[in-house]
Amino acid sequence: MDSHISIKDLNVYYGANQALKSVDLEIPRNQITAIIGPSGCGKSTLLKTLNRFHDLVDNTRVEGEVKFDDIDIYAPDVDVTEVRTKIGLIAQRPYLLPMSIFDNVAFGLRIHDMTNRREVKGHVEKYLKLAGLWDEVKDRLTQPATSLSIGQQQRLCLARGLAVEPEVLLGDEPTSALDPISAKNIEGSLKELKSQYTIVIVTHVLRQARRLADYVVFMYLGELVEAGPASKVLSSPKDPRTKAYLSGEM
Amino acid sequence: MSMQKRWWRRAHLEESLFGVLMRLSAVVLVLALAGILGSVLVRGLPAMSWDMITKAPEGGFYLGGGGGLLNAILGSLYLAGGGTVLAFLVSLPIALGLNVYAPSSRWATFTRLTLDVLWGVPSLVYGAFGFLIMISMGMRASLGAGILVVSLLQIPIMVRGMDEVMRLIPSGQKEAAFGLGATKLEMARAVVLRQSLPGIFTAVLLAFGRGIGDAASVLFTAGFTDRIPTSLAGPAASLPLAVFFQLSSPFPEVRARGYAAALILTVLILIVSGLSRALARRLSRNVVN
Amino acid sequence: MKLSLAGSRSALRRIFSDKLAARSFLLAASLPLLLLLLMAAALLFRTLPIFQFVSPWEFLTGDLWRPSQGEFGLSTFISGTLWVTLLALILAVPPCIFASIFLVEYARRGTLRGILPAIDLLAGIPSVVYGVWGLLVVVPLVPRLGQFLRGVFGDLPFLTSSNPTGFSILAGGIVLAVMISPIIVSITVEVLRTVPQGVREAALAVGATRWQAIKHAVLPNALPGIIAAAVMGLSRAFGETLAVMMVVGNTPAIPRSVFDPGYPLTALIANNYGEMMSIPRYDAALMGAALLLLVVVIIFNVLSAMVLARLGQEVSS
Numbered sequence: 033m034d035s036h037i038s039i040k041d042l043n044v045y046y047g048a049n050q051a052l053k054s055v056d057l058e059i060p061r062n063q064i065t066a067i068i069g070p071s072g073c074g075k076s077t078l079l080k081t082l083n084r085f086h087d088l089v090d091n092t093r094v095e096g097e098v099k100f101d102d103i104d105i106y107a108p109d110v111d112v113t114e115v116r117t118k119i120g121l122i123a124q125r126p127y128l129l130p131m132s133i134f135d136n137v138a139f140g141l142r143i144h145d146m147t148n149r150r151e152v153k154g155h156v157e158k159y160l161k162l163a164g165l166w167d168e169v170k171d172r173l174t175q176p177a178t179s180l181s182i183g184q185q186q187r188l189c190l191a192r193g194l195a196v197e198p199e200v201l202l203g204d205e206p207t208s209a210l211d212p213i214s215a216k217n218i219e220g221s222l223k224e225l226k227s228q229y230t231i232v233i234v235t236h237v238l239r240q241a242r243r244l245a246d247y248v249v250f251m252y253l254g255e256l257v258e259a260g261p262a263s264k265v266l267s268s269p270k271d272p273r274t275k276a277y278l279s280g281e282m
Numbered sequence: 283m284s285m286q287k288r289w290w291r292r293a294h295l296e297e298s299l300f301g302v303l304m305r306l307s308a309v310v311l312v313l314a315l316a317g318i319l320g321s322v323l324v325r326g327l328p329a330m331s332w333d334m335i336t337k338a339p340e341g342g343f344y345l346g347g348g349g350g351l352l353n354a355i356l357g358s359l360y361l362a363g364g365g366t367v368l369a370f371l372v373s374l375p376i377a378l379g380l381n382v383y384a385p386s387s388r389w390a391t392f393t394r395l396t397l398d399v400l401w402g403v404p405s406l407v408y409g410a411f412g413f414l415i416m417i418s419m420g421m422r423a424s425l426g427a428g429i430l431v432v433s434l435l436q437i438p439i440m441v442r443g444m445d446e447v448m449r450l451i452p453s454g455q456k457e458a459a460f461g462l463g464a465t466k467l468e469m470a471r472a473v474v475l476r477q478s479l480p481g482i483f484t485a486v487l488l489a490f491g492r493g494i495g496d497a498a499s500v501l502f503t504a505g506f507t508d509r510i511p512t513s514l515a516g517p518a519a520s521l522p523l524a525v526f527f528q529l530s531s532p533f534p535e536v537r538a539r540g541y542a543a544a545l546i547l548t549v550l551i552l553i554v555s556g557l558s559r560a561l562a563r564r565l566s567r568n569v570v571n
Numbered sequence: 572m573k574l575s576l577a578g579s580r581s582a583l584r585r586i587f588s589d590k591l592a593a594r595s596f597l598l599a600a601s602l603p604l605l606l607l608l609l610m611a612a613a614l615l616f617r618t619l620p621i622f623q624f625v626s627p628w629e630f631l632t633g634d635l636w637r638p639s640q641g642e643f644g645l646s647t648f649i650s651g652t653l654w655v656t657l658l659a660l661i662l663a664v665p666p667c668i669f670a671s672i673f674l675v676e677y678a679r680r681g682t683l684r685g686i687l688p689a690i691d692l693l694a695g696i697p698s699v700v701y702g703v704w705g706l707l708v709v710v711p712l713v714p715r716l717g718q719f720l721r722g723v724f725g726d727l728p729f730l731t732s733s734n735p736t737g738f739s740i741l742a743g744g745i746v747l748a749v750m751i752s753p754i755i756v757s758i759t760v761e762v763l764r765t766v767p768q769g770v771r772e773a774a775l776a777v778g779a780t781r782w783q784a785i786k787h788a789v790l791p792n793a794l795p796g797i798i799a800a801a802v803m804g805l806s807r808a809f810g811e812t813l814a815v816m817m818v819v820g821n822t823p824a825i826p827r828s829v830f831d832p833g834y835p836l837t838a839l840i841a842n843n844y845g846e847m848m849s850i851p852r853y854d855a856a857l858m859g860a861a862l863l864l865l866v867v868v869i870i871f872n873v874l875s876a877m878v879l880a881r882l883g884q885e886v887s888s
Contacts, residue, residue, distance in 0.1 A: 085457060090386050111582055117463030127458040130476040130568045139472055140462035145581045176568045189458070196462050297782040304673035307666035311756065312686070314749045315693050318704040325707060372599060379600030383593045396603045399872045402803070403610070403865060404810020406837050410861040411610045413844070414617055434606065441603070465589035488695065495697025498812035498837070502844055522699040526813055529706060544703045548696060555692050 036061035036200065036230040037082065042096035044077055044086065051077045053254045055096075059247070064222060064231045066245035066262070068238065070282050073251040075234040079202050082232065083119045084112050100200075117144065120198035122206040126185035129192075133180065134173035136188055140196035155195055163191035164221055183214025190221060201225065203233035207240070219244060238278065242266060250274045319548070326545025329538035335546065339508040344528075346535035351543050353510050354524035358547075360425060360511055361500060361520055362493035365432030369440050369493075370486055376437070377444035381451075382470045394445070400438035406498035408435045413502040426514035428504025435499050436489040443485025447478040455570065477569055480562040487558035491551050497522035521547045607869075614862040621855035630859060636823055643856040645863070650825050651740075651833035655815060658744030658829060659808040663752050664801050671759035676785055687760065694753035702814035705746035710818050713737035713745075717830045732830030738820035741829040746814050751804035758803065762796030763789065795882040802875040806868060812837040836860050 035058035044052040052074050059065050067075045077086075084105060086092040098105050105115045117140075129136050137156045146152050156173075160166040165187040169180070177188060186206065193201065203222070207215035222231055222244060235241055241248060241262070248265040250258045250273075258265055258274045269275045276282050333350040340349035376397075384390040412431035421427055451474060459469040475482075497520065505517030506527065521543050528540035621630060625643050633644020674683050714737045720730055732739070766789050774784035790797075820832025821842060840857050847854040 083461065085460070088453075088457070088460065111586060113463040113465050113585065114582060115463075116461055121457070121461035123454055123458065123461070125454060127452065127454040128570045129455070129458060129472055130570050131472070132568065139459070140464075143462070143464050143468045143472075143585070178568070178570050192458075192462065293780045293783060297780045300669075300782045301677070304669040304677065307669035308673045308678075310666060311670045311752055315689070315753070317708060318693070318696065318701060318749070321704050321707045322700055325703075372602060375596045375599035376602065379596035379598075383596045383600075385597070393600055393603060395872065395876050396607055398876070399869050400603055400607060402806030402810070402868045402872055403607075404812065404837060404868070406810060406812045406840055407610070407614075407861050407865050407868075410840065410844075410858060411613055414613045414858070437606075438603070465585050467589045467592040468585070470592075491695040495695070495699070497697075497699055498841060501812075501841060522697055522813065525699045525703060526817070529703065529817065541703065544700050548700055551695050551697065552692070555695055559688070 033058060034061045035059060038099045040097040042081060042098065044081060045093040047091045051254055055256045057249060057256060057259055059230065059232060061230050062226060063246035064226050064244050065247040065249060066241040067234045067249045067251060068241050069251035071236060074254040075251050076204055079204055079232065079234050082202055083116045083121055087112060117196050118198050119200040119202060120193040120196065122190055122193055122201065122203045124205045125209045126182060126189045128177040128185060131177065132174045133169050133177050133188060136177045137192050137195050140192060144196055159191040159195040162194055163187045164217060165191055183210050186210055186214060186218060200230045205234055205236065250277065322544050322548050325541035329542035330545060334542050338510050344531060344536055346533050351524055351546065353508055354519040354521045354543060355546060357511050357518035358494050358521040360518060361428045361432050361504060362490050364429035365436050365493045366486060366490045368429065368433035369436035369489055373437050373440035373444060376441045377448055378470055380445055381448040382466050382474060397438045397441055401442060405435050405496045409499040409502035416503060423503055423505030423517050424515050425504060425511050425518040428500045428518055431499045431503045432493045435496060436493050439492050440485050440489040443488055444478065444482050447481025448474055451477050480566040480569065483561050483565055484558050487554050491554050494550060495522060497526060611865060614858050614865060618855055618859040618862050621852055621859055624852060638850045638853045645860060647823050647825050648834055648836045648839045652835040654740045654826050654833055655743040655747060655819060655835050656809045658740060659747035659751060660805055662744055662748035663755060663804060667752050667755040668759060668797060671756050671763055672785060675760055675763040690753045690757050694757055698750055698811055698814040701746050701750040702817035705742055705814065705818040709742045709745050710737035713739055713742050729828050732828040734831050738818060738832050739830050740819065740826050740833045743815045743819035746818055747808040747811055750814060751807050754807060755800045755804045758800035759797055762793045766792045795879050799879060802871060806871060810837060810864060812841050816841060836864060
């Protein structure tokens with residue numbers, strides 16, 4: 033397996049609570065990996081270690097190694113903003129930047145030194161198209177992003193995330209706040225994108241994992257219980273805890 | 283059964299008693315507050331004239347002679363305006379420091395407590411402090427010293443107002459910028475500043491209002507003069523002090539001007555407040571709710 | 572593409588400006604503490620000389636204030652401040668809480684929406700304007716009120732006075748009460764509105780009347796915020812200078828009744844700063860009075876922060 037991110041002996045502490053316990057995991061390149069498990073099991077915590085979001089919170093300690101290709105993203109000489117550029121995040125709810133539709137996508141381009149206006153414009157169009165939003169917004173790009181419906185907002189967030197050209201996309205239950213049709217749109221985009229991106233999503237909807245995932249990770253009480261190709265883990269799990277979860281007993 | 287009935291009766295008696303008390307309180311409050319505006323209008327309007335806002339005091343002004351209050355109007359605008367600019371330059375970094383760069387939440391809590399204390403420190407104490415600094419530097423009561431003290435007084439008001447809106451920004455929105463690889467500074471500019479822009483304006487205008495209405499701090503530091511202020515080193519008059527001094531005069535004509543000064547001050551505050559509402563609405567175009 | 576390890580020039584520039592911003596913003600954020608310490612230190616430094624002549628205890632409790640004879644006792648002025656501030660709180664806090672409850676729980680939405688901007692506006696009206704109102708309206712009313720009370724009840728403690736004018740503790744208290752009420756109402760309304768609807772429904776669902784629901788469910792939830800509002804009002808009333816000075820009489824005697832004149836600390840400082848450099852040690856005594864105001868404000872705030880932290884824990888648990 034060609035692994036894009038490799039995690040070794042990862043422990044995360046919130047104050048005195050240990051939220052992740054010695055996690056080892058290889059995340060395959062250009063596939064969709066779904067992290068599943070009951071709520072409070074550490075799914076989101078694991079996801080947030082991948083773009084170093086724990087840096088933003090007091091009293092949180094991350095120990096262990098997270099290698100992105102061959103670089104440990106927690107090494108002292110690594111620039112955290114670079115990590116987050118390469119490893120993008122689609123949040124649970126569409127959190128808009130307080131600007132126009134256009135500027136929401138252009139923001140990331142501008143901070144990463146794209147100054148040529150025409151170039152910015154071209155990129156904004158390209159990624160709005162990739163997120164399947166272009167046709168709906170092309171005539172109202174200067175309007176506040178808040179004027180969009182929530183499903184459109186989430187696709188705008190996807191376009192915004194794609195525009196800085198990450199290699200990995202993280203999704204923290206990216207469809208949980210959306211209506212079924214918008215959710216389907218986002219799922220469709222993710223499937224299309226996986227040829228170019230490594231995608232890791234957290235989901236509590238088993239059916240979504242079945243629909244999307246090539247690779248599945250099951251977490252329970254801060255431990256990684258089982259990981260493997262979706263076909264194997266979802267249909268013939270080895271661990272009794274995974275079995276119990278899949279059969280709805282948890 | 284009878285116990286239940288008694289309970290029911292008592293509950294309803296209490297209900298109507300407090301209902302009356304509440305309505306009464308609301309009415310008294312509204313009446314008192316309306317009375318304030320009313321009395322200033324009733325006494326101030328007859329004393330108003332074009333001269334009041336276009337002329338500085340002339341000879342014998344405090345005996346009922348000619349002239350107006352332009353010295354105090356301009357003095358107040360300079361004091362509050364200068365103070366607001368200075369205070370803004372310090373307050374915005376403080377608010378951003380608290381909301382973007384705070385090394386820990388305990389540190390932020392402590393700093394907020396300090397600001398609360400400063401908010402509560404009487405303006406007179408700011409004035410006394412300013413006075414001490416002034417004499418230790420060999421300065422005289424002057425517009426410059428007044429502006430400095432007013433700005434110190436405004437800082438906690440401004441920071442508090444800014445902080446209140448910045449704290450409401452959801453962490454997810456900040457993370458949206460961080461997730462794109464933004465540094466804290468870039469996040470602050472893209473999210474915190476834009477999202478709290480209406481609140482920042484309101485805070486600035488609120489502080490301006492407090493600055494223009496404060497008397498005790500400038501009493502010590504800006505002095506009072508009948509001349510229109512022309513330099514930072516010279517003394518400057520202010521409206522609240524004009525009100526105060528003229529109301530202590532034995533001449534009714536002079537006291538009437540005190541009411542006129544109070545009316546001008548009130549109108550200025552009304553303008554600032556209206557402006558702040560209008561601006562806040564305009565600036566919130568892109569704000570995410 | 573590989574992760575450039577702090578690689579490109581633009582990344583370096585961005586990181587540099589971020590670090591610079593972090594330094595300067597954190598430096599700025601340390602200014603409030605610095606200002607507070609500096610203020611306390613400057614006032615203390617100027618106050619110390621007075622303690623070579625009177626002990627701190629005498630300074631606070633002595634009731635003789637004759638600067639030209641070197642006698643400096645603040646107790647008259649401290650009691651003036653206490654009387655006026657307490658009276659203002661008593662007159663302002665209960666009606667403000669009632670009025671806020673009425674606005675949030677009983678009045679129509681439109682009433683609240685119409686009144687709130689007016690309240691905020693009034694919170695911004697300069698104190699000197701409240702003083703003008705006090706002079707015009709309150710001071711003339713006070714002696715009549717005194718006569719009326721005397722006529723009905725005869726001599727009463729705290730309510731009987733030989734003061735023929737309306738310049739009195741009561742006038743000061745009323746002016747301050749009205750002055751701080753917009754602040755108290757504005758915060759209390761805000762606090763009451765953040766109490767979740769479910770809290771009310773839980774009480775109403777077990778058959779409570781509306782007022783019972785408020786008393787037993789809403790108010791306990793809102794208590795920390797209401798205390799905070801009262802403390803803010805207290806701070807403003809306590810430190811107010813001009814509005815009080817205009818109506819309180821400024822007579823240096825310990826008041827026996829709310830109809831007596833009083834002389835608060837702030838008025839003392841403001842009335843006498845002009846000649847404080849001409850009488851020996853006068854400046855030290857007045858700065859001592861200012862220091863006292865500062866210290867009391869610090870104590871208020873720290874105490875209320877502690878109480879609020881305690882209450883906050885109780886409410887959330």
